[in-house]
Amino acid sequence: MYYRETILWQKAMDAARETYRLTPRLPSTENYGMRSQITRAAVSMPANIAEGWTRETVKDKARFLAIAQGSLAETETLLTLCEDLGWFPKSETHKLRGLLDEVSRILTTMRRNLRSKT
Numbered sequence: 001m002y003y004r005e006t007i008l009w010q011k012a013m014d015a016a017r018e019t020y021r022l023t024p025r026l027p028s029t030e031n032y033g034m035r036s037q038i039t040r041a042a043v044s045m046p047a048n049i050a051e052g053w054t055r056e057t058v059k060d061k062a063r064f065l066a067i068a069q070g071s072l073a074e075t076e077t078l079l080t081l082c083e084d085l086g087w088f089p090k091s092e093t094h095k096l097r098g099l100l101d102e103v104s105r106i107l108t109t110m111r112r113n114l115r116s117k118t
Contacts, residue, residue: 003053008106012046012068015099019075022096026087034087038078044071045103062114069107076100 003009019042026035045068052064079096082088 003050009046009049011099011103012049015096015103016042016046018096018099022088038075041071041074041078058114058117062111065107065111072100072104
């Protein structure tokens with residue numbers, strides 16, 4: 001199966017797009033700080049899923065999925081900070097939080113399944 005056909009990659013892409021939808025709410029002083037960091041972390045999720053999907057060995061696939069999971073945790077942490085600082089109203093972050101939760105659950109299951117193959 002091609003990675004673009006997976007629910008995992010599609011949901012991660014949705015999360016990245018949703019992150020970009022929220023970032024205009026950040027103060028302009030954060031263009032090179034929070035805006036850059038949160039968007040890079042969000043984009044890293046689907047990018048690492050795609051890269052891992054194309055790897056031939058189980059070990060390589062697992063490594064890139066682990067990196068994607070780390071990027072997800074980074075995105076979630078930065079999202080929480082933006083909420084705490086009042087930059088993102090929690091009412092506006094519900095969709096992104098739901099997507100991050102879905103991606104995390106799928107990644108966890110896939111990583112568990114890959115571990116059983118090694």
